Amino acid sequence: GAGTRGKSRQPSYLSFDQIGGQERAKKELVEALDFLVKQEETKKLGIRPLKGILLTGPPGTGKTLMAKAAAHHTNSVYIAASGSEFVEMYVGVGASRIRTLFQEARTKAQKENKENAVIFIDEIDVIGGKRDGGQQREYDQTLNQLLTEMDGIHTNTTPRILIIAATNRKEMLDPALLRPGRFDRHIDVELPDKKGRLSILNIHAQNKPLDEAADLEKIAEQTFGFSGAQLESVLNEAAIYALRGQQETVMQKDLLAAIDKVMMGEQTDREATQ
Numbered sequence: 001g002a003g004t005r006g007k008s009r010q011p012s013y014l015s016f017d018q019i020g021g022q023e024r025a026k027k028e029l030v031e032a033l034d035f036l037v038k039q040e041e042t043k044k045l046g047i048r049p050l051k052g053i054l055l056t057g058p059p060g061t062g063k064t065l066m067a068k069a070a071a072h073h074t075n076s077v078y079i080a081a082s083g084s085e086f087v088e089m090y091v092g093v094g095a096s097r098i099r100t101l102f103q104e105a106r107t108k109a110q111k112e113n114k115e116n117a118v119i120f121i122d123e124i125d126v127i128g129g130k131r132d133g134g135q136q137r138e139y140d141q142t143l144n145q146l147l148t149e150m151d152g153i154h155t156n157t158t159p160r161i162l163i164i165a166a167t168n169r170k171e172m173l174d175p176a177l178l179r180p181g182r183f184d185r186h187i188d189v190e191l192p193d194k195k196g197r198l199s200i201l202n203i204h205a206q207n208k209p210l211d212e213a214a215d216l217e218k219i220a221e222q223t224f225g226f227s228g229a230q231l232e233s234v235l236n237e238a239a240i241y242a243l244r245g246q247q248e249t250v251m252q253k254d255l256l257a258a259i260d261k262v263m264m265g266e267q268t269d270r271e272a273t274q
């Protein structure tokens with residue numbers, strides 16, 4: 001999606017303060033992670049393990065970042081996959097990939113001597129879409145395998161596995177996925193408000209020489225509706241303009257031009273897919 005460029009530069013472990021805005025989502029996620037952080041207490045109180053957290057919201061808002069930060073926060077190994085990787089022509093291949101994914105998480109945790117593992121599945125709707133009546137869909141088996149793996153997670157199994165899934169089409173999901181003991185914790189990751197946009201801009205401006213007169217607050221004001229991924233692009237494009245202009249710093253005019261560029265880019269993307 002829009003965030004591909006930014007994604008490749010991220011380290012695989014990052015902390016919550018590298019995520020701008022999203023204060024409510026971050027708080028809800030940290031609270032949900034308590035069961036991993038406070039394992040003793042959780043056990044004593046007889047709380048059943050939380051197995052699945054569903055992150056919902058538009059593309060490029062930081063869902064992947066949240067999953068990585070969750071892994072870091074809970075001292076877990078992190079493994080990621082995307083729903084589309086499980087779609088295969090041959091029946092059973094998707095299911096066997098799910099098995100492999102969980103196996104990988106266990107092996108990695110053992111190797112790194114960690115008690116917890118976070119498995120992140122982006123685009124969960126691709127495998128977890130509503131099953132329409134009796135119609136057999138080729139990836140029913142994949143979804144069933146995921147449910148089986150989740151049902152197999154118990155308080156005493158090591159590593160403790162937490163699955164974080166993301167979708168921007170929550171209403172498409174099969175209710176079986178949302179039942180208690182599965183993805184029963186939902187966190188909305190929304191487009192950032194002005195304050196959120198400013199904090200995202202500040203994070204991505206850290207490694208860029210901004211002109212003294214550059215005003216990120218104004219940029220935050222003028223980027224209503226932009227996702228975090230788009231804001232990252234604005235700074236990157238602005239830096240490219242600065243390079244072309246043989247400037248040593250990124251100036252306000254570069255940032256303003258970059259806003260237009262990113263907005264136009266979105267438009268041509270959309271036209272291309274129509």
Ligand code: ATP
Pocket residue numbers: 001002003004006007008010018019020021022058059060061062063064065066122166168200203227228229230232
């Ligand atoms: P998708 O649904 O397209 O996979 P996503 O919600 O998982 O999107 P991320 O992959 O987490 O989005 O974000 C893409 C990139 O956008 C990040 O690598 C980062 O550079 C930037 N970004 C997005 N949201 C934020 C944020 N809240 N704070 C800082 N950077 C962000």
